[in-house]
Amino acid sequence: MIHTDITECIGNTPVVSLNDELVPLGKKLYLKLDYFNPNFSIKDRTALGLVKAAMAEGKIRPGSILIESTSGNLGKSLAMLGAVYGFKVIIVVDPKVSASLLKWYQAYGAEVDMVTTPAPEGGFQRARLNRVRQLLDKYPGAFWSNQYDNPSNPAYHAETTAREIADLPVDSIVGAVSTGGHLCGIGKYVKKHKPHLHVVACDVAGSAVFGQPFAPYLINGVGLSWRSANTDTSVLDAVSISSDQEAISVCRLLARDHGILMGGSGGLTVFTALAWLQHSDASSALAIIPDAGTNYLDQIYDDEWLTAKEIKLLGRGELEERLEHKAFTNLLKQETLT
Numbered sequence: 001m002i003h004t005d006i007t008e009c010i011g012n013t014p015v016v017s018l019n020d021e022l023v024p025l026g027k028k029l030y031l032k033l034d035y036f037n038p039n040f041s042i043k044d045r046t047a048l049g050l051v052k053a054a055m056a057e058g059k060i061r062p063g064s065i066l067i068e069s070t071s072g073n074l075g076k077s078l079a080m081l082g083a084v085y086g087f088k089v090i091i092v093v094d095p096k097v098s099a100s101l102l103k104w105y106q107a108y109g110a111e112v113d114m115v116t117t118p119a120p121e122g123g124f125q126r127a128r129l130n131r132v133r134q135l136l137d138k139y140p141g142a143f144w145s146n147q148y149d150n151p152s153n154p155a156y157h158a159e160t161t162a163r164e165i166a167d168l169p170v171d172s173i174v175g176a177v178s179t180g181g182h183l184c185g186i187g188k189y190v191k192k193h194k195p196h197l198h199v200v201a202c203d204v205a206g207s208a209v210f211g212q213p214f215a216p217y218l219i220n221g222v223g224l225s226w227r228s229a230n231t232d233t234s235v236l237d238a239v240s241i242s243s244d245q246e247a248i249s250v251c252r253l254l255a256r257d258h259g260i261l262m263g264g265s266g267g268l269t270v271f272t273a274l275a276w277l278q279h280s281d282a283s284s285a286l287a288i289i290p291d292a293g294t295n296y297l298d299q300i301y302d303d304e305w306l307t308a309k310e311i312k313l314l315g316r317g318e319l320e321e322r323l324e325h326k327a328f329t330n331l332l333k334q335e336t337l338t
């Protein structure tokens with residue numbers, strides 16, 4: 001099949017079965033590898049949804065300016081779309097961004113704007129948003145895609161990502177939350193069309209999305225120092241919080257034993273899905289893997305970096321023990337499930 005342009009290569013990502021002894025006997029865990037998108041992350045979908053809606057509403061056109069705050073992946077995707085559709089993209093980043101990501105944005109012709117000091121409340125994420133507001137004052141008419149609160153984000157996932165998933169032979173969907181866009185978009189669709197499917201969220205310890213106090217954490221992409229409007233908990237059945245150590249250990253295990261190279265939020269999602277299969281009636285789960293480990297070769301896949309960050313990788317036995325003690329919270333009733 002010959003595509004008209006690169007945007008047509010977004011979505012329709014593969015699903016792979018995880019055949020590992022950590023998957024409870026008789027149960028199935030499938031991984032939807034969203035790192036098979038053009039920029040190796042699920043954010044290609046989110047960016048396309050935000051940009052298509054803005055173009056349809058006349059908010060951006062060739063020559064416009066689009067501004068967004070991102071810790072990494074969304075910026076690559078928006079920068080690519082700016083190159084395709086002919087609008088200028090300004091990406092507001094913080095020092096957690098890797099040098100190679102900056103080159104990625106610039107390769108597509110985007111401008112990079114770096115904040116250097118975390119906001120007293122809300123850290124770098126809040127500081128980036130403050131900077132976006134300054135830039136909007138500086139460039140009247142510029143469009144802020146606002147992945148956090150723009151309903152086009154979950155709406156696009158409800159219309160597209162969810163339809164790729166809803167007919168798979170699974171009874172649970174597990175995903176990581178930051179803006180909430182992809183998981184809550186999927187949740188919205190399945191609660192309406194496939195209500196028997198459980199939607200399970202995962203977050204990283206330190207994130208404040210599900211009401212914990214904010215504290216810095218290591219893995220990228222997942223979590224937030226507040227809860228965004230796009231996190232609609234009414235379409236989520238349960239949530240579980242896991243640590244950087246657990247997420248990174250699963251990433252390293254899947255790379256070494258299965259040749260699957262995921263980012264840290266993918267490790268978090270797989271860890272949560274394994275625990276969900278162990279502690280619930282679910283017989284099968286689909287874990288959505290947001291991005292590729294290639295983004296983090298000099299971080300979570302680098303032993304020296306891990307030592308510097310005081311992360312000790314957990315072996316299989318230790319992971320089994322952690323999985324056994326994992327707890328889930330029912331979001332509707334606010335009670336612990338296991």
Ligand SMILES: Cc1ncc(COP(=O)(O)O)c(C=O)c1O
Nearest residue numbers: 177178179180181182221265290
């Ligand atoms: C690597 C990674 N994981 C998870 C997420 C969370 O996705 P969402 O913002 O749709 O909740 C993101 C989004 O930035 C991401 O880049």
